[in-house]
Amino acid sequence: MVEFFIAENNEIELVEYDAGATLTDLAAELESFRETAPDLKTGKCRGCGECCSDNIPVLGLDFAVLGIDPATLSAGTALSGTEFMVSGADPSVSGFDSSASAGKPFPDPWQAAGSILVLPDKPDLAFRRKAIKEMCEWTSIPEIEATLLFEYNNAEPLILAKQASGECCFLKGGLCSSYTKRPYSCGLYLCNMGRRLAYIQEMIVRQGTWHAYSKLGWIGEDELRHNPFLKADSYDKLLVSDFEFDLKNTSEQLFFYF
Ligand code: SF4
Numbered sequence: 001m002v003e004f005f006i007a008e009n010n011e012i013e014l015v016e017y018d019a020g021a022t023l024t025d026l027a028a029e030l031e032s033f034r035e036t037a038p039d040l041k042t043g044k045c046r047g048c049g050e051c052c053s054d055n056i057p058v059l060g061l062d063f064a065v066l067g068i069d070p071a072t073l074s075a076g077t078a079l080s081g082t083e084f085m086v087s088g089a090d091p092s093v094s095g096f097d098s099s100a101s102a103g104k105p106f107p108d109p110w111q112a113a114g115s116i117l118v119l120p121d122k123p124d125l126a127f128r129r130k131a132i133k134e135m136c137e138w139t140s141i142p143e144i145e146a147t148l149l150f151e152y153n154n155a156e157p158l159i160l161a162k163q164a165s166g167e168c169c170f171l172k173g174g175l176c177s178s179y180t181k182r183p184y185s186c187g188l189y190l191c192n193m194g195r196r197l198a199y200i201q202e203m204i205v206r207q208g209t210w211h212a213y214s215k216l217g218w219i220g221e222d223e224l225r226h227n228p229f230l231k232a233d234s235y236d237k238l239l240v241s242d243f244e245f246d247l248k249n250t251s252e253q254l255f256f257y258f
């Protein structure tokens, strides 16, 4: 069970959750709770869709949800920072600009299929290792905390492609055309989340982004052994508690030293 309440500033905040509460439980119970507060903007999310113009993170486990084979994506390392064509997407909602693809190694059938994903630049692993090592050497922060802090501050997510209007490629007539197969963060995000809830959501996105990098072959799993996403193959097998890392002490130490 996951418990929420409405804070004084009309934010929806997390109270507590059972030890066995999963990421699926968190999203489902947040969805139920917001509907019990019709006076809040999020009580009627379905008629808004404004956040569908934001950059929507696509996490490692979302590849399967969206029907994307990451092995195919990682084959085109030159595609970093570009839209990647995925077979099966609806070309009528694609924001893909064919002129921008000139010289890019997309097979023709994919170009006709439309685009649903934008890849970030690859992470600089030498920089990552150096930064984590220096954080440990210059402070008394344990390596795991230094790693989590680095990953929190350096996780450029894969995102859903947008239409020319700036809306998500799946948004049609103000409604999601891929509602049952949308990225996890679409179901967890609310524009009025309280601080604790927002922190957990951010941590899920950052760890899910590094997990996506590993699925793309951009980083080895041996460097991500702490990542909860490596333990499961679906959101209903991952515990909320695994994402509520306490980095307060780490941040305080860094503030003291730098
Ligand atoms: S969460 Fe998104 S869809 Fe819901 S009210 Fe806020 S902006 Fe609108």
Ligand code: SF4
Pocket (backbone or CB within 6 Å): 051, 052, 053, 056, 160, 168, 169, 170, 171, 172, 175, 176, 177, 178, 179, 182, 183, 186
């Ligand atoms: S996948 Fe659906 S819910 Fe998510 S941003 Fe796109 S239109 Fe909105």
